[in-house]
Amino acid sequence: MKLKINELTVFTEGDKTKQAIIFVHGFPYDHTMWNNQINYFKNDYYCIAYDVRGLGNSAVGDGQYTMEQYVDDLFEIINVMELSNPVLCGLSMGGYISFRAMEREQRIFKSVIFCDTKSQADSDEIKLVRANKIKQINTEGLAAFTNEFVAACFGKAFQSNSPDIFNKIKTRSTTYNPIGVKGALIAMLSRTDSTKFLPELKIPALLLAGEHDEMTPPTLMKELANIIPNSKFETVPNSGHMSPVENPDFVNKKIKEFLND
DSSP: OEEEETTEEEEEESOTTSOEEEEEOOTTOOGGGGHHHHHHHTTTSEEEEEOOTTSTTSOOTTSOOOHHHHHHHHHHHHHHTTOOSOEEEEETHHHHHHHHHHHHHGGGOSEEEEESOOSSOOOHHHHHHHHHHHHHHHHHOHHHHHHHHHHHHSOHHHHHHOHHHHHHHHHHHTTSOHHHHHHHHHHHHTOOOOGGGGGGOOSOEEEEEETTOSSSOHHHHHHHHHHSTTEEEEEETTOOSOHHHHSHHHHHHHHHHHHHO
């Protein structure tokens, strides 16, 4: 089912009377990156995925986004859909949204899954990198940025072994409004640091990191898991930054084990 909530396009699969899972995609992607997980879990869970503001089929507006607005959007979806204690699952930028959502209102969630992400705010160096990416979009166009950035997200093995899937995802990311893509970059570079909050996270947490993820490497995510009281950590083999796409069978298995505990 396709819904419109607060200018966001929301997609649902499964029985709404069952336990809800909300999937929040990474940058610069859309809800379709979770297709493997939704197809796997839709018979036993109520699966919800949405396009973050400015990306996919959601509204672009003026492109002046903040991480707080992204979290507000998530809470609006939960409120409008009257979801009771959903599980939250976010990758990369979706993980940033998830960390901040936990910091603001962890009590409304049953558990949380962090995929290939980090709680730390951008360093000055990374802020400048993001600023240069905005400049690249302005001067060279969105496709030049997207082709370079998406290639860095995926492991070399996946790009070689699954070129059709990789190229489809890369092409899809070139179709978004450049204003929305730049707005997401602004939201990410201006976000706050949630690391100090992590020892206060009381609900169960699963952290997944691709074995070859250079953006948020397993060593970094393992350190985060060590300071989250009720957490589990898994390295996803044969995967880069996009582990749910690159190794969906392993990711689905670990999520299922986590949800069944």
